[in-house]
Amino acid sequence: MSGARRLSLLLLAPAGLLGAVPAAAQPSDLAVKAAFLTKFGAYVTWPHAPTGPLTLCVVGSDPFGAVLDQAARGQVVDGRPLAVRRLAGPGGADGCQIAFVEGASPARTAEWLQALRGRPILTVTDARAGLQRGMIFFVIDGGRVRFHIDQASAQQSGLGLSSRLLAIALSVRTAR
Numbered sequence: 703m704s705g706a707r708r709l710s711l712l713l714l715a716p717a718g719l720l721g722a723v724p725a726a727a728q729p730s731d732l733a734v735k736a737a738f739l740t741k742f743g744a745y746v747t748w749p750h751a752p753t754g755p756l757t758l759c760v761v762g763s764d765p766f767g768a769v770l771d772q773a774a775r776g777q778v779v780d781g782r783p784l785a786v787r788r789l790a791g792p793g794g795a796d797g798c799q800i801a802f803v804e805g806a807s808p809a810r811t812a813e814w815l816q817a818l819r820g821r822p823i824l825t826v827t828d829a830r831a832g833l834q835r836g837m838i839f840f841v842i843d844g845g846r847v848r849f850h851i852d853q854a855s856a857q858q859s860g861l862g863l864s865s866r867l868l869a870i871a872l873s874v875r876t877a878r
Contacts, residue, residue, distance in 0.1 A: 734847040735840055736766050736773040739826060742838065743779040743800055745867035748822050749860035755785035759798035761814060762805045763831070764788055792817040800824045801836075808832030822860045837861070841872065848872045 729737070743756045756779045760766065770786055777784035787798065792814045795801055801823050805811035811827065811834040818825055825836030837859075839850045854877040856863050868874050 730769075731842065731847050732766055733769050733773070735828065736770040738840075738847070738849070739770065739800065739802060740773045740777045740784055742824060742826070742867070743784065745864035746799075746824050746856075747862035747864075748799060750822070755783045756780075756800070757785045757787055757798050758800045759787045759789050759795055759802070761789045761792055761795060761798075761801050761803045761818075762810070765804065765828070765831075766802075795821070795823060798823050800826065802826045802828075803836055804828060804831045808834050819855075820859055824856065824861055837863075843872060851875070853877070 739758055743758070758770075758774065760770065764770075774784045774786045787794075789795060789798075792801075792803070795818060799822075801818060803811055803814050803818070803825055804827065805814050808831070811832055815825055815827070815834060815836060824838065826838040826840070827834055827836040828840040829842070830840075835850070835852060837852050837856045839852070841848055841850065849871055850873045851863065851868060851871040852875045853863055853868065854875055857877060
């Protein structure tokens with residue numbers, strides 16, 4: 703199954719659109735977000751191809767815990783294993799390719815996003831923690847986990863986003 707197909711199925715699964723799925727078998731919102739986070743790297747190109755593992759960092763509060771570790775276990779992106787790191791703040795983010803950013807407050811999240819701006823790191827945020835937006839911004843829409851994309855911000859950081867990822871976003875902000 704292609705990566706885009708798997709990503710699309712992840713998007714549809716929480717809504718039960720894959721057929722009759724018992725309620726107990728449906729993944730939690732956090733599990734779906736964790737699954738998305740582990741898949742995003744396959745749809746991003748970095749200005750300098752990183753070597754070694756593709757590193758997904760949780761910067762600040764970690765709402766995922768073991769759910770993210772489980773989703774990342776055994777994942778390979780373009781032949782590279784996926785590694786998960788947790789950071790108290792953006793200071794150690796140099797080795798990260800993807801950063802889920804959630805500060806203790808919206809102001810702290812905004813400060814940390816600013817600290818990462820212009821660096822080749824795909825930033826991801828979550829509406830449940832405030833309206834500060836990374837390049838990808840998770841929301842719940844119609845009972846399903848969805849996301850908005852700020853393609854202009856990604857391009858300013860030297861990142862390319864696949865049209866397959868852009869196609870399943872609720873909205874895409876482009877450069878003017």
